[in-house]
Amino acid sequence: MARGGESVLTRAVRILAAFGSGDTSLRVSDIAARADLHPATASRMVAELVEHGLLTRDGDRRVRIGLRLWELASRASPAVSLREAVMPFLEDLHAVVGQHVQVGVRDGTEVLFVERLSAPGAVINYTRIAGRLPLHASSSGQVLLAHAPHEVREQVLAGPLTRYTPNTITDPDRLRATLAAIRRQGYAYCPGHIHSDALGVAVPVSDGRQPAVATLSAIVPNDGNGRAVIPVLLTTARGITRALRSNH
Amino acid sequence: MARGGESVLTRAVRILAAFGSGDTSLRVSDIAARADLHPATASRMVAELVEHGLLTRDGDRRVRIGLRLWELASRASPAVSLREAVMPFLEDLHAVVGQHVQVGVRDGTEVLFVERLSAPGAVINYTRIAGRLPLHASSSGQVLLAHAPHEVREQVLAGPLTRYTPNTITDPDRLRATLAAIRRQGYAYCPGHIHSDALGVAVPVSDGRQPAVATLSAIVPNDGNGRAVIPVLLTTARGITRALRSNH
Numbered sequence: 289m290a291r292g293g294e295s296v297l298t299r300a301v302r303i304l305a306a307f308g309s310g311d312t313s314l315r316v317s318d319i320a321a322r323a324d325l326h327p328a329t330a331s332r333m334v335a336e337l338v339e340h341g342l343l344t345r346d347g348d349r350r351v352r353i354g355l356r357l358w359e360l361a362s363r364a365s366p367a368v369s370l371r372e373a374v375m376p377f378l379e380d381l382h383a384v385v386g387q388h389v390q391v392g393v394r395d396g397t398e399v400l401f402v403e404r405l406s407a408p409g410a411v412i413n414y415t416r417i418a419g420r421l422p423l424h425a426s427s428s429g430q431v432l433l434a435h436a437p438h439e440v441r442e443q444v445l446a447g448p449l450t451r452y453t454p455n456t457i458t459d460p461d462r463l464r465a466t467l468a469a470i471r472r473q474g475y476a477y478c479p480g481h482i483h484s485d486a487l488g489v490a491v492p493v494s495d496g497r498q499p500a501v502a503t504l505s506a507i508v509p510n511d512g513n514g515r516a517v518i519p520v521l522l523t524t525a526r527g528i529t530r531a532l533r534s535n536h
Numbered sequence: 537m538a539r540g541g542e543s544v545l546t547r548a549v550r551i552l553a554a555f556g557s558g559d560t561s562l563r564v565s566d567i568a569a570r571a572d573l574h575p576a577t578a579s580r581m582v583a584e585l586v587e588h589g590l591l592t593r594d595g596d597r598r599v600r601i602g603l604r605l606w607e608l609a610s611r612a613s614p615a616v617s618l619r620e621a622v623m624p625f626l627e628d629l630h631a632v633v634g635q636h637v638q639v640g641v642r643d644g645t646e647v648l649f650v651e652r653l654s655a656p657g658a659v660i661n662y663t664r665i666a667g668r669l670p671l672h673a674s675s676s677g678q679v680l681l682a683h684a685p686h687e688v689r690e691q692v693l694a695g696p697l698t699r700y701t702p703n704t705i706t707d708p709d710r711l712r713a714t715l716a717a718i719r720r721q722g723y724a725y726c727p728g729h730i731h732s733d734a735l736g737v738a739v740p741v742s743d744g745r746q747p748a749v750a751t752l753s754a755i756v757p758n759d760g761n762g763r764a765v766i767p768v769l770l771t772t773a774r775g776i777t778r779a780l781r782s783n784h
Contacts, residue, residue, distance in 0.1 A: 296544040301588050307612035340549050353613045355643045358650075361609035362666035364555035365601045372665065375653070379627055395603045402606075405623070417620065418610035 299325060299333050304342070304357070309416045313350040367393065367402040370502060373531050374493075378405055381506070381524045385517055388413045388507040391493070394432040397423055397444050399503070411486045413507045424449045424463055425456050427478040427488030428503045434470040435492055435500035441467070455480040475518055479510050487514040491521045496533035504528065547573060547581050552590070552605070557664045561598040615641065615650040618750060621779050622741075626653055629754070629772045633765055636661045636755040639741070642680040645671055645692050647751070659734050661755045672697050672711055673704050675726040675736030676751045682718040683740055683748035689715070703728040723766055727758050735762040739769045744781035752776065 306322035307314060314322075320330035334351055337343040341356030362368045374391050382389045382405040390404040398420040406413065414421065423429035423436070423444050433444055449458040455478075457463045470476045478488040490505035504525050506517045554570035555562060562570075568578035582599055585591040589604030610616045622639050630637045630653040638652040646668040654661065662669065671677035671684070671692050681692055697706040703726075705711045718724045726736040738753035752773050754765045 297548060297584055297588060300545060300548075301590070301608070304608040307608075309611050311612045312614055312617055336545055340545060342549070353609060353611075355613075355615055355641065355648055357609045358613045358615045359643075359648060359666045359668075360549070360552040360555075361601060361605045363557050363601075363664075364559045365603075365606045366560055367603055367606045368665060369560055379630075379653075382627075393603065395607075400603055400607060405627075416611075417616060418607045420607075 296333075299323070299329070300337060300342075303330065303333055303337065304353070307353055309419055313346055313348075313352045315350055319351065367400075370532075371403045374403060374502070374504075374528055377524050377528050377531070378403060378504075381504075381520065382407070384520060385506050385508070387411060387509070388415065390415055390428070390505050390507070391502055392428040392432065392505070393502050394423070394436060394440075395420070397440065399423060399426060399429040399432055401428070402502075411507060411509045412483050413486060414482055415507070421482070422450060424458075425452055426482055426505075427476040427490035428505045430466065430470055430476040430478065431490045431492050431503040431505075432500060434467040434476070435498075452482045453480050453484050455484070457481065474522060477515070477518075479514070484510065486510055489514060489517050489521060491518075491525045493525045493532075494529045496529055501532070544581075547571070547577070548585060548590075551578065551581055551585065552601070555601055557667055561594055561596075561600045563598055567599065615648075618780075619651045622651060622750070622752075622776055625772050625776050625779070626651060626752075629752075629768065630655070632768060633754050633756070635659060635757070636663065638663055638676070638753050638755070639750055640676040640680070640753065641750050642671070642684060642688075643668070645688065647671060647674060647677040647680055649676070650750075659755060659757045660731050661734060662730060663755070669730070670698060672706075673700055674730055674753075675724040675738035676753045678714065678718055678724040678726065679738045679740050679751040679753075680748060682715040682724070683746075700730045701728050701732050703732070705729065722770060725763070725766075727762065732758065734758055737762060737765050737769060739766075739773045741773045741780075742777045744777055749780070 302323040303319055306319045316331050316334050320327045341354045343351050344354045345351055378389055386407045387410040388406045390401050392399040392401045400420050401415050404415055404417050421429055423433040445460045451458045476490045487508050487510040488505055490503045492500035493502040493504050495501045504521055508514045550571040551567055554567045564579050564582050568575045586593055589602045591599050592602045593599055626637055634655045635658040636654045638649050640647040640649045648668050649663045652663055652665050669677055671681040693708045699706050724738045734755050735758040736753055736755050738751045740748035741750040741752050743749045752769055756762045
């Protein structure tokens with residue numbers, strides 16, 4: 289019974305995880321293939337998830353993430369509470385900086401982006417809401433890694449450190465020195481680390497107790513003028529800290 | 537096995553549903569009570585959900601909604617895609633109207649709010665992100681009900697129609713006439729229907745195929761000056777339709 293139970297939940301999670309960013313609908317056969325389940329099992333599990341509203345069927349024999357799942361996940365989510373506290377500041381920042389501004393939190397050895405505002409025609413950016421990037425490569429990730437517990441930092445430094453561009457930091461010693469500089473300076477500056485056309489600049493967001501419960505970043509063109517966003521990011525992060533502190 | 541499976545998923549959903557709006561953390565004993573589960577069962581299920589990252593434990597023997605659940609629900613969610621398309625328009629609307637502006641979709645006989653922007657000190661508003669209201673009472677709900685399938689409309693008209701204030705429409709004939717007027721005029725106007733201090737004004741948002749895939753609304757003070765928001769809501773809804781149409 290315990291094993292049967294465990295396996296139902298595991299399979300349910302595998303089915304939900306089959307939906308990638310932007311896959312708003314999938315066929316049951318695609319779900320079965322991606323979740324590595326027998327088609328009959330996938331079909332039965334999908335039916336069960338539909339019954340609970342966690343998935344819905346659309347007209348075309350395709351399946352979508354259900355509103356009920358989004359509601360259950362969002363209603364009491366720390367990610368959504370953070371987003372709500374951050375949003376007015378992010379709007380002001382976006383009005384001034386344009387381009388992309390975003391907020392991320394650390395989940396394991398990755399940064400998970402909980403909010404992003406983008407201008408039409410802004411520079412290329414690989415971030416999506418509810419998307420992830422590894423900690424060593426992006427400005428957001430480096431800020432979170434600089435303030436992560438010792439074990440997490442050592443785990444990431446032990447590699448592998450994936451290269452995205454010639455500018456990505458893939459040498460552990462250089463990464464260690466960069467993280468120390470971020471703790472000293474208060475920001476991460478990553479010109480062309482993920483894409484050569486884009487500059488990422490990120491600062492930590494404190495809740496008044498921990499130094500980096502989240503990170504605030506801007507992705508701007510990598511044209512040599514990007515340092516101008518550092519003061520406005522630092523100022524905005526202080527405003528967010530004040531708002532988070534008053535929520536305690 | 538099928539019954540055991542069904543019951544695991546049912547219990548998991550009951551545990552997730554125990555978290556209400558703003559309950560960012562709960563004790564396992566509270567979860568057991570709210571989900572109507574034996575404490576030992578709740579404790580075992582919570583452990584399993586934590587193992588999958590759908591819940592997390594914080595320092596204080598309390599449990600939270602996990603980032604992984606939020607990520608799975610958000611990554612491919614139609615609610616989030618709608619939000620992303622709507623957001624730039626909602627920001628502009630919020631900059632002009634101030635107060636509360638929000639976007640909702642119909643789920644069964646309720647409106648589920650997928651986004652809200654609020655100004656500090658704005659008029660009272662019962663909406664929360666991922667919160668719900670019944671279709672007959674709010675301006676958002678009336679717009680969605682006016683354009684809902686015949687069966688849904690009849691089901692709501694059959695009652696009960698809960699009264700929130702003396703202005704709430706609780707008479708089925710009056711509600712039917714109001715819905716016809718909304719289809720004709722293109723907006724719902726609800727002074728004091730949910731709270732006597734607040735006026736809700738809502739318009740349908742079309743995706744270019746269906747007349748009301750969502751509703752856009754403003755909650756402003758019920759002071760007799762609220763009609764001014766109707767043109768800006770209608771204009772903004774047209775902009776959103778253009779953006780949604782280009783996504784097809």
